Amino acid sequence: MAFKTLDDIDFAGRTALVRVDINVPMADGRVTDATRIERILPTIRHITEAGGKVVLLAHFDRPKGKRVPEMSLAQVRPALEAALGQPVAFAEDCVGMPAKKAVSELEAGGVLLLENTRFHPGEEKNDKVLAAGMAALGDVFVNDAFSAAHRAHASSTGIAELMESCAGRLMEAELTALEKALGNPERPVVAVVGGAKVSTKLELLSNLIGRVDHLIIGGGMANTFLVAQGVEIGKSLAERDMTDTASDIMAKATEAGCTIHLPRDIVVAREFAEGAASETLPVDQCPADAMILDAGPETVAAITELFSGCRTLVWNGPLGAFEIAPFDMATNAAAQAAAKYTQAGALISVAGGGDTVAALNKAGVAEQFSYVSTAGGAFLEWLEGTTLPGVAALEV
Structure with a gap:
């Protein structure tokens, strides 16, 4: 615009x-x-x-x-x-x-x-x-x-x-960053979408699969997609009533030429607490009495390799329960990898959303991304493809 x-x-x-x-x-x-x-x-x-x-x-x-x-x-x-x-x-x-x-x-x-x-x-x-x-x-x-x-x-x-x-x-910087991220991006484009619920990010996912080359799904959202694939996830957070929707998103992504990436290995625990005893397992081996609270090192390695081959990154949401250790490992490591490639001039990285800003600050890399938006709802609606009235009013 x-x-x-x-x-x-x-x-x-x-x-x-x-x-x-x-x-x-x-x-x-x-x-x-x-x-x-x-x-x-x-x-x-x-x-x-x-x-x-x-x-x-x-x-x-x-x-x-x-x-x-x-x-x-x-x-x-x-x-x-x-x-x-x-x-x-x-x-x-x-x-x-x-x-x-x-x-x-x-x-x-x-x-x-x-x-x-x-x-x-x-x-x-x-x-x-x-x-x-x-x-x-x-x-x-x-x-x-x-x-x-x-x-x-x-x-x-x-x-x-x-x-x-x-x-x-500030408005100029935000619009310029978003244009580089999704309006006219350098390809390949990879998006990271995490968080707890698929239901809160349906519009976002639907818009992204038609605009990015790779979509990494993490956090509790990933569990819903795993259930849709028939993977047992124990006591993990998931929206089981959204599995059909998750399957539809995966099918539409395939049609659009967008590759969806889900966890390959998982970090599980019996309780959600700081320093809780945990173990790393293949994605399809979650014990019936355990919860998936983070992605594992194999997943992080795959994400890091993917970042190395992309030119643009859009990030919204953490990959695990980043608020407490040890379940912040995947988010921290992936964010640090993105920051490294950004600082090397190999990647344009744009991130935003409340939890995202907190997660990147916790990982110590917010200042090393190309742009981190603090706009919250407006940033999300832009990623969803929604016309923002305050922005539209400035068009010449």
Whole structure:
């Protein structure tokens, strides 16, 4: 898709309304993880250094259209100021007189944070009047919140349809990475899809088998596919009512020329606990009283070899119960192999999804992938082939 970026806009003397995602985790009134704040800094600095004013539009939590004091963005302001290294003004509303007054008092190079957009019921309904009220505050709209792009809200989709718009640096990076991963990728393309349930990733799997050359399935999802092949899996997690669906996916993959890869060996245990006694067995020899909690070394070796022959990797979900040792071995080892090939320039690696980010951080390789998305639902919907309203609104 074609879209404008910050480089296409002259911000000097203009007010930029910048949609960001600073829905950050907090404890005792303080931000506990400022990653999302740090990722929007390049966009803010580009605009302020160009002589523009930055007016931030954002949501926080789920107030459901009501003013909830505990969900005020005012509590994020100190962390934003610390990250930026400059004062950030605050307005008690995102439209109306409080917002207009704060914008008028803002000087060139200044930053203003508006109150939670979701305090208005019209935000999640993409209300045109609310969007127009926001648009009236500035001259140009910058969307830097890919993570909120899968929702047609007033502060993302509605406002983009009313004024000159462009993608911020984070949005630009996300869209560029996804285009390299699935839009126009270097082949062969391999996808890793893990997690607990097939049922939550049906659209994802259906879309991927038509777009990638190899599909590695891990985690609890793999167990469902093994059952569909007649493999006994003991007490392992599986969706036995989804075996017909798994068989259909495998048949469609064959038709599409996509090779599905399942575990060749397994790590099993009688209990799911840190340091639990475990053993590695061939995939078809799971004891009746045991659970499959990870893929084994033979599987990891096969995955590593596969990575070495591919040019593009898309990763969503762990290969095992990565949260606790020793069941994090396959995820860690495969992730480290992907990172090695990426750093060598042999592989473009794009990953995303909540568990995925946590798993790659645990493996110590998140910074070594080509791109790791923190967008969660939006990243998944993009992989599913869904048109994202917030992205579509930026098309030129």
